[in-house]
Each structure stands twice: as structure tokens, then as C-alpha cells.
Amino acid sequence: MLYRETGQFKTSYAADMAIFPIRQDRIALYVLLAIAFIGIPVLDALQVWPFAGEYLLRAILIPFLILSLAAVGLNILTGYCGQLSLGSGAFMAVGAYSAYKFGTGVHLPLGLFDIAIPALPVLPSILLGGVMAAAVGILFGVPSLRIKGLYLAVATLAAQFFFDWVFIRVQWFTNYTSSGSVTAPELNFFGLIVNKPVERYLLCLIFVTVVALLAKNLVRGNIGRQWMAIRDMDIAAELMGIRPLYAKLTAFAISSFIMGIAGALWAFVYLGSWEPLAFNIDRSFQILFMVIIGGLGSILGSFLGAAFILVLPIMLDQVPHALGIPISVETVSLLVFVVTGALICWLLIVEPHGFARLWLTGKEKLRLWPYPY
Amino acid sequence: MLKLTMALAAVAVGATAAAAPALAQQNEQFLPSLVYRTGPYAPNGIPFANGVADYWTLLNERDGGINGVKIVFEECETGYATDKGVECYERLKGKGPTGAGYFSPLSTGITFALTEKVPGDKIPLLTMGYGRSESRNGAVFPWNFVAVGSYWTAADVAVQHIAKELGGVDKLKGKKISLVYHDSPYGKEPIAALEERAKKNGFTFKAIPVTHPGVEQKSQWLSIRQDRPDYVLLWGWGVMNSTAVKEAAAVGYPRDKVIGVWWSGAEPDVTPAGEQSKGYKALMLQHGAGKFKVHADLDKFVISKNKTATKDDYAQVLYNRGLLNSMLGTEAIRTAMKKYGNKPMTGEQIRWGFENLNLTEARIKELGFEGMVSPIKLSCQDHQGADVARVQQWDGKEWKIISGYYKADLSILDPMVKDASAKYAAEKKITPRDCSKES
Structure with missing residues (x-):
């Protein structure tokens, strides 16, 4: 009754092609964006529970947004184009370290001619970090033209280990710090120093909103359809005139670009100081799980998956203490593993297509409410 | 329907859990403890965490806290992972009436990440025997205390x-x-x-x-x-x-x-x-394994009353290091109280306490740590306070001390500390403090 498009007539092609053709969806999105952009900063300014202190913004929302971004990136590659990748951590690391190099000045003596770029401002550094990640993504995407499925996963795994090694071993990337740990430059955006948690949150939110909208539009358009055709059956797609080279490599490039930006944000905004371990194989798995749990081939699913994989364990971790149950942190952290693992199994049995499908089912039910048949 | 009820129940439990009001009592000093009792580093993380907690418990049980201010502490499991450590830090930093007193993450990776965050939150970072070696220079790293040794x-x-x-x-x-x-x-x-x-x-x-x-x-x-x-x-x-x-x-x-x-x-x-x-x-790190005078009190007030998680690791090397870590932290709080009064201290006041910490021979003896640690004096410029270490050897059953105290060659290390901290200051655009003007 509430959620039905009856009476919403489309009178132009533009209306017909809108991202959210149903008015209720549009309103819901506007409300969500208003909450994210206005509501949360206002609540934070007023220090209303649960925004008292900085915990929710700094330790939950900022990492959630950044990892959602990475999940959107991987979802384009794995969910839409069907190319299984275990190299997310590597692409994030490339983004982070490239952004660091561009942010602190690149100096590469090559004998005949030296490459010397002065330290760039933060925004171009982060974007260039994404561009570098895209280049690396294309390079490691080339094998996807010949190999598929699990074999491709192994090939991307090679990227993961290769870049772990590079950033530990090649000291040029860490500006020769003795410890191999690097610290992010000051977050100066056009003279505005982004330091307060709410500012950092808004910064991530802007990146996430822009990228998510772009991604959503991409997957609805020509190129997105090419990706999905390749995913569903690459031979049939090729017969229909889709070039696998172009489709697969664009998927790798765009996905890595997004993951590179996510990596740069993770390093600059969340951690502030990091080492290659921050982008190790565990990170790749974490993001892959987000995509699978959230729903392959769904932008919304990336966010839901990120919330589940990142936020749920943190919440579970705090439940016993908040309830005043006296058990040791050791037991709690083991319990968190058990409970999260059980929930993942249960979820995948009940709904193998992840949260995104649950969401769709919910929407279908809502359309028929209150007279289901 | 059952599923729905269960889901609703779960949500309700979660909501009440989150909404449970923090009972803030006024005369309490909150001390956070970042621990790792799980994962590949747990064998070493557990004894240290036990030592840290037991010394605090001892102070509460024997003396009623620090100068009458009760210590309230909470552990957070980091698993030695940097991002988890940052989450724990954010979770604990604002608790208690005056916020977290000081952090000891027992992980170099987490120390590096927190070094970027503590100046903004004004919480000292006690990294006893680990962390950034150049953070000895208190002029550039006002909040880091790489006490006892780098x-x-x-x-x-x-x-x-x-x-x-x-x-x-x-x-x-x-x-x-x-x-x-x-x-x-x-x-x-x-x-x-x-x-x-x-x-x-x-x-x-x-x-x-x-x-x-x-x-x-x-x-x-x-x-x-x-x-x-x-x-x-x-x-x-x-x-x-x-x-x-x-x-x-x-x-x-x-x-x-x-x-x-x-x-x-x-x-x-x-x-x-x-x-x-x-x-x-x-x-x-100066001390070894074994029981010292402080352990007699621990036996009496903590171990026999079963207020501890320690079992086999009691009086082992890392357990004793945990005790030492807590002793340094609480002594810094005590020093701060001399200036600011016997009430819960803020991170900023405790930082002052660290910089003016002077553990003399007599004080160490009084605390029951004689034989574990030699005198330490921190200052605005010197956040390490000691340059000595001994060597021990494992004889198959226990650690035997086989050397006297060696003093590190400062003519080599001091210029390195100076260079590295100057580089950090330049990179982070920090103007070093003038320590001659600090009181």
C-alpha cells in the first residue's frame, strides 16, 4: 500500500531511465543521504547518544565507509564481471603507497633522466593513488583473458603476495624509513585541514557517495551490461559482439581504481600510520567476504556486507561487557569468531545470494502488503 | 514468526546492551589495557597482560588505589592487529571520569598508529622497551614514553x-x-x-x-x-x-x-x-624472572584471593615486565598527583607526571622492585630515562643472569635519535618544544 508505484506515470525517457524509478525509493535515498550528510554531523555536534565521544565516528563509521568503498570496487569486478579476485588488499596497498609517494614527493633517479615530482596536495595524491592502482589492476587483469574462476583467483593472489613483498622490501616506497612504517601527510583539502572525526567522516562520505553513484550508473549502462554478459557466459557474450579484452580490463581498471582510493583513505584517514601488514591477505579475504555476504552484483549489497563483516564483530565484542557479564576478553574474542562464523553459515544457507537478495525479497513483499497472495 | 521474534529479541538485547548507562563514579582513575590473549602472539601477550592487571589489582586491594583514587581498568583484545588496536583505542580512550590515563599497546605497529592519534587526544603512550626509538626525544614526541629502553x-x-x-x-x-x-x-x-x-x-x-x-x-x-x-x-x-x-x-x-x-x-x-x-x-629489559618483594604482596593480596588470571606465568619474565609497566604508569600518576592533587588525573596531567618521574633507589625499594630495575629519571628532553641492560642465558630450566649492566653508547645513539626525530618533525611539520622553558 505504501510502497507501490501505482499512479507514477513516466512521461519522458529521462524519467524512464532514472536510477530509482519508484518515487518511494528516491525519497528513501534522499532521507538516507540527509541523515548521513546532515543528521549524523548534527547529532555529533550535539553529542547525543550514541555519538557521545568520538567512538562511533572514528572507530565504526569511518572504517565502515572506507571498506564499503573497497567492497563496491570488488563487487564491480567479482559481482558484475564475474572475475574472482583475491588481490583486493594489494590494490588497496598500491593506492595507499602511491598516494603516500605523490603526497610526499616522487623522486626517481633513472640515470639518464630523473623523475622528480614535488609533493602534491592530498586530493590529487589520493586520486592518483587510484589511477596507479587501476594501472596495476589492468596489468594483473591481463591473465583473466585466458584463465577463469579459481585459477584467476590464484593469479590475483600472486598480486597480493607480490605487493606485500614490494612494499616491505623496496624502501623507495617508504621513503627509506628505518622501520618501514610510514605516516600520512597532513590532510589539507584546499586549505581546510581535515582533522576532527566529523570532518574525516564527511570526507569519506563524499568519496563514497560520489563513487557509489558513479558505480551504480556504470553498471546500469552499456559497460555494465557488457560486464554482466561476460559474467553470465563469456562465450555467448563474445558471439554477441562484446570484446572480452575491453570488458574484462575495464572491470579490472575501474574496480582497482575504487579499491586504490579506498586503500589511500584507509591509510590516510583511518590509520594515519601504516605498514604493509595493514593490506595483507586477510584484508583481501575480508573484502571478498563482504561482497559475498552482501550480495554479488549489487552496490547496495557492498554496504550491507561491509556493515555485517566489520561492524557485527565489534558490536558482539562489546555485548558481554555492556551487559556486565564477567567473562575474559579472551573468551569474548573467541566467542565473537564462533558467533560470526555461525551467522555467516546460517545466512549463506538461508539466503545464498546475500543481504541484497533479502532486501529485494523484502521489497517484493512490501509491494503486496497488506494483501499478499 | 518464531524467527521474527528471535530477531526482535536479539535486537532488543543489543539495544539495551548499548544503552546501558556507564556508571561514572567520580573518584576513579580509568586505565585501559590493550591486550592480545588470542592469536599467534598470545603466548607472550598473556603473561604481560596478567602482570599489568595484577599490579593494578594489588594497588586497589592493598592501598585502595593510588592515593585513594581507585583504579578501574578494562581490557580490549587487539590480537596484535593494528586496525583492531586503533578500534580498541577509540573505544577506551574516553572512559572513566577523566578519560584513559595512558596506553601501553605492547605492539610496535599499534604504537606507530597511535603516535599519530595521541597528540590530538592528549593521552600519553607508555611503550616500555618498544616502539619508535627516536621517540626518546620528548621535544618532538611529547606524548611518547619509550621508557627504560629502546x-x-x-x-x-x-x-x-x-x-x-x-x-x-x-x-x-x-x-x-x-x-x-x-x-x-x-x-x-x-x-x-x-x-x-x-x-x-x-x-x-x-x-x-x-x-x-x-x-x-x-x-x-x-x-x-x-x-x-x-x-x-x-x-x-x-x-x-x-x-x-x-x-x-x-x-x-x-x-x-x-x-x-x-x-x-x-x-x-x-x-x-x-x-x-x-x-x-x-x-x-633490566629485570628477569623470579620473585621479588612485590611478589610477596601479590601473593597476599591478589593471588591468594584469586583475583587474577595468572596461572603458570606467575613471576615469569613477561609477567614481571607487565608489573613493571604498570608500576611506571602508576608512579607517573602519583607524581602528577603531587602537583595536581589526589583526584583522577587527565592524560595531560599524567604526561606531566611521566616527564617528572624520578624513580630513585629508595623509591624502587619501597615499591618492592629492588633488583628488578635500576633508577630511572625521565625529563622533558629524555623520554627514555635509562640506557642499561643485562644478558641472561637459558640453562634448560630457568633464565640465569650472566652479565652485569651494559650501558648503551650514547655517542652513537644520541645523534641517531636527533636525526630521526628531526626527520619526523620535518615530515609532520612539528615545531619541537623548547624543553628549557618547560616546568
Whole structure:
């Protein structure tokens, strides 16, 4: 009754092609964006529970947004184009370290001619970090033209280990710090120093909103359809005139670009100081799980998956203490593993297509409410 | 319907859990504890965490807190992971009436990440025997306290001990010393100091990395067998240490030529290797294992009352280090109280306490730590306060102290601290404080 498009007539092609053709969806999105952009900063300014202190913004929302971004990136590659990748951590690391190099000045003596770029401002550094990640993504995407499925996963795994090694071993990337740990430059955006948690949150939110909208539009358009055709059956797609080279490599490039930006944000905004371990194989798995749990081939699913994989364990971790149950942190952290693992199994049995499908089912039910048949 | 009810119940439980109001009592000092009781580093993380907690419990049980201010503490499991550590830090930093007193993450990686965050939150970071070596310079790192010793101190003392065993510093010339290290900021920290020493004393230095978590070291020790260095320094943590000792035995490298840092010299590092670890040496962060006067009080007020999580690790090396860590922190709070009054201290006040901490011989004796630690005096400029360490050897049953105190060569280390901290200050656009103007 509430959620039905009856009476919403489309009178132009533009209306017909809108991202959210149903008015209720549009309103819901506007409300969500208003909450994210206005509501949360206002609540934070007023220090209303649960925004008292900085915990929710700094330790939950900022990492959630950044990892959602990475999940959107991987979802384009794995969910839409069907190319299984275990190299997310590597692409994030490339983004982070490239952004660091561009942010602190690149100096590469090559004998005949030296490459010397002065330290760039933060925004171009982060974007260039994404561009570098895209280049690396294309390079490691080339094998996807010949190999598929699990074999491709192994090939991307090679990227993961290769870049772990590079950033530990090649000291040029860490500006020769003795410890191999690097610290992010000051977050100066056009003279505005982004330091307060709410500012950092808004910064991530802007990146996430822009990228998510772009991604959503991409997957609805020509190129997105090419990706999905390749995913569903690459031979049939090729017969229909889709070039696998172009489709697969664009998927790798765009996905890595997004993951590179996510990596740069993770390093600059969340951690502030990091080492290659921050982008190790565990990170790749974490993001892959987000995509699978959230729903392959769904932008919304990336966010839901990120919330589940990142936020749920943190919440579970705090439940016993908040309830005043006296058990040791050791037991709690083991319990968190058990409970999260059980929930993942249960979820995948009940709904193998992840949260995104649950969401769709919910929407279908809502359309028929209150007279289901 | 059942599912729905269960889901609603779960949500309701979660909501009440989150909404449970924090009962803020006024006369309490909140102290956070970042621990790792799970994961590959747990064998070493557990005894330390137990020592930290037990000393706080002791103060509460015996003295009713610090000068009447009760200590309230909470642990958060980091699993040695940096991002989890940051989450724990954010979770705990605002608790209690005055916020967290000080943090001791017991992880170099987390220390590096928190170093960026503590100046904004005004919370001191006590990294006893680990963390950034250059953070000794309090002018650039006002919030870091690498008290008692840094990795550079450790590296320097290790070389001095080798020189002594060889029969003089001049005998180092032409010798080969290899470093087997945990491939992380932790393991990489000593390299700079060792390279400096190698240049000065004319030995060949080789650094051999081991990937986290360090259970796979076959190729590293095979290369040591080929290379036959005169000494091997070990910079490991957690399971990496016992694995290294086992691998040394497997390639027949003499264990008494292996010298571990003070994080590779505890019971969990040698007992898994059994007989093979006999003869293995390690540095001591001043103290060793065993019971001292403070343990009598612990027996009486904590252990016998069953207010502790410690079992086998009681009075072991890392347990004692936990005690020492808490003692330094609480003594800093006590120092701060002298200036600001006997009430819960803020992080900023505790930082002042750290900078004016002066642990004299008499005070150490009073605290029951005599024999564990020598006098320490921190200042605005010097956030380390001590440059000495000893060496111990595992005889198959227990650690035996085999050397006197070595003092690190400050003529080598001081310029390094100065350079590295100046570089950090330039990179982060920090104007160093003028310590002559601090009170």
C-alpha cells in the first residue's frame, strides 16, 4: 500500500531511465543521504547518544565507509564481471603507497633522466593513488583473458603476495624509513585541514557517495551490461559482439581504481600510520567476504556486507561487557569468531545470494502488503 | 514468526546492551589495557597482560588505589592487529571520569598508529622497551614514553656483549653478525643502530627477515648455515622465537651464539623447544624472572584471593615486565598527583607526571622492585630515562643472569635519535618544544 508505484506515470525517457524509478525509493535515498550528510554531523555536534565521544565516528563509521568503498570496487569486478579476485588488499596497498609517494614527493633517479615530482596536495595524491592502482589492476587483469574462476583467483593472489613483498622490501616506497612504517601527510583539502572525526567522516562520505553513484550508473549502462554478459557466459557474450579484452580490463581498471582510493583513505584517514601488514591477505579475504555476504552484483549489497563483516564483530565484542557479564576478553574474542562464523553459515544457507537478495525479497513483499497472495 | 521474534529479541538485547548507562563514579582513575590473549602472539601477550592487571589489582586491594583514587581498568583484545588496536583505542580512550590515563599497546605497529592519534587526544603512550626509538626525544614526541629502553639501546648492548665475549671491541673487526628479524616495524627498528655499529666496529652485518607470524623460517636458517655468522641476533615475538630456536638447533647453529632481544627472552620462547634451547641467550629489559618483594604482596593480596588470571606465568619474565609497566604508569600518576592533587588525573596531567618521574633507589625499594630495575629519571628532553641492560642465558630450566649492566653508547645513539626525530618533525611539520622553558 505504501510502497507501490501505482499512479507514477513516466512521461519522458529521462524519467524512464532514472536510477530509482519508484518515487518511494528516491525519497528513501534522499532521507538516507540527509541523515548521513546532515543528521549524523548534527547529532555529533550535539553529542547525543550514541555519538557521545568520538567512538562511533572514528572507530565504526569511518572504517565502515572506507571498506564499503573497497567492497563496491570488488563487487564491480567479482559481482558484475564475474572475475574472482583475491588481490583486493594489494590494490588497496598500491593506492595507499602511491598516494603516500605523490603526497610526499616522487623522486626517481633513472640515470639518464630523473623523475622528480614535488609533493602534491592530498586530493590529487589520493586520486592518483587510484589511477596507479587501476594501472596495476589492468596489468594483473591481463591473465583473466585466458584463465577463469579459481585459477584467476590464484593469479590475483600472486598480486597480493607480490605487493606485500614490494612494499616491505623496496624502501623507495617508504621513503627509506628505518622501520618501514610510514605516516600520512597532513590532510589539507584546499586549505581546510581535515582533522576532527566529523570532518574525516564527511570526507569519506563524499568519496563514497560520489563513487557509489558513479558505480551504480556504470553498471546500469552499456559497460555494465557488457560486464554482466561476460559474467553470465563469456562465450555467448563474445558471439554477441562484446570484446572480452575491453570488458574484462575495464572491470579490472575501474574496480582497482575504487579499491586504490579506498586503500589511500584507509591509510590516510583511518590509520594515519601504516605498514604493509595493514593490506595483507586477510584484508583481501575480508573484502571478498563482504561482497559475498552482501550480495554479488549489487552496490547496495557492498554496504550491507561491509556493515555485517566489520561492524557485527565489534558490536558482539562489546555485548558481554555492556551487559556486565564477567567473562575474559579472551573468551569474548573467541566467542565473537564462533558467533560470526555461525551467522555467516546460517545466512549463506538461508539466503545464498546475500543481504541484497533479502532486501529485494523484502521489497517484493512490501509491494503486496497488506494483501499478499 | 518464531524467527521474527528471535530477531526482535536479539535486537532488543543489543539495544539495551548499548544503552546501558556507564556508571561514572567520580573518584576513579580509568586505565585501559590493550591486550592480545588470542592469536599467534598470545603466548607472550598473556603473561604481560596478567602482570599489568595484577599490579593494578594489588594497588586497589592493598592501598585502595593510588592515593585513594581507585583504579578501574578494562581490557580490549587487539590480537596484535593494528586496525583492531586503533578500534580498541577509540573505544577506551574516553572512559572513566577523566578519560584513559595512558596506553601501553605492547605492539610496535599499534604504537606507530597511535603516535599519530595521541597528540590530538592528549593521552600519553607508555611503550616500555618498544616502539619508535627516536621517540626518546620528548621535544618532538611529547606524548611518547619509550621508557627504560629502546630497540637501539638493545642493539647497542647486544653488540657490546658480543664484543665482551670475543674479548674486546677491536675483536669485532671482520666478524659476521646476522640479525633474524620479524618483518615489521618492530623487527626493522634495530637495523639502523646495528648498521651504525657495523660501520664503527668493522663487522659485517646482515639482516634476514622472517615473514609474520614467523612459523616458517627454514630458508632463513639454511642461509645462516651457509653463511656461518659468528653471532645471530634474534628480533622475534610470539611463536617466531621458539621456532627460531628450534630451527637453529635443526641446522646445528650453536644456541649460545644466538642472542635475542628482551622480547625474545621469556619462558614461552624457550620452553616449546625443550632441550634444544639450552644455552640460548637474551637481553633483559633490566629485570628477569623470579620473585621479588612485590611478589610477596601479590601473593597476599591478589593471588591468594584469586583475583587474577595468572596461572603458570606467575613471576615469569613477561609477567614481571607487565608489573613493571604498570608500576611506571602508576608512579607517573602519583607524581602528577603531587602537583595536581589526589583526584583522577587527565592524560595531560599524567604526561606531566611521566616527564617528572624520578624513580630513585629508595623509591624502587619501597615499591618492592629492588633488583628488578635500576633508577630511572625521565625529563622533558629524555623520554627514555635509562640506557642499561643485562644478558641472561637459558640453562634448560630457568633464565640465569650472566652479565652485569651494559650501558648503551650514547655517542652513537644520541645523534641517531636527533636525526630521526628531526626527520619526523620535518615530515609532520612539528615545531619541537623548547624543553628549557618547560616546568
